[in-house]
Amino acid sequence: SMIFLMFTFGSQNEFTVSVEQDVYEAEENSNITMTWFFPVDTDKSPDLHVWNVKLKTSIYSYSIGSDTEPYVHELYRGRLQCDPQLATKGRLQCLLTDLRLSDTGAYQCIVVLNSNSSYKPCVLNVTGKMTYLAPLLICSTITLY
Secondary structure, three states: OHHHHHHHHOOOOOOOOEEOOOEEEEEOOOOEEEEEEOOOOOOOOOEEEEEEOOOOEEEEEEEOOOOOOOEEOOOOOOOEEEOHHHHOOOEEEEEEOOOOHHHOEEEEEEEEEOOEEEEEEEEEEEEOOOOOOOOOOOOOOOOOO
């Protein structure tokens, strides 16, 4: 929940989350894969959250080792898939399909391990699809006097 995440931001970090790219660029209606890395402790199972900074909400949550299905926010349901198997190896890889201009913004992966947490933001820039118009030919008759 939001209160829990806000609280964990203040915790002392004993590990670091990193991101494959600080900025991801993609065209509207295309797909993008955002990837974060974090250390794996075989004795403990972390909770993973992908936070949309603009919406101030978690768009994906998953507890490694739990029997519950990952949570996906309704705006991303059917478009966001994060691989839980890779997460057990210290890699959160999320595929976001059918990109919308409104998907533009900062996202951060928050990893909570026991009472410690770490997070790393990245930015997604979604641009409108380029449309190319055929050159317009203008013909005119010039009359010489």
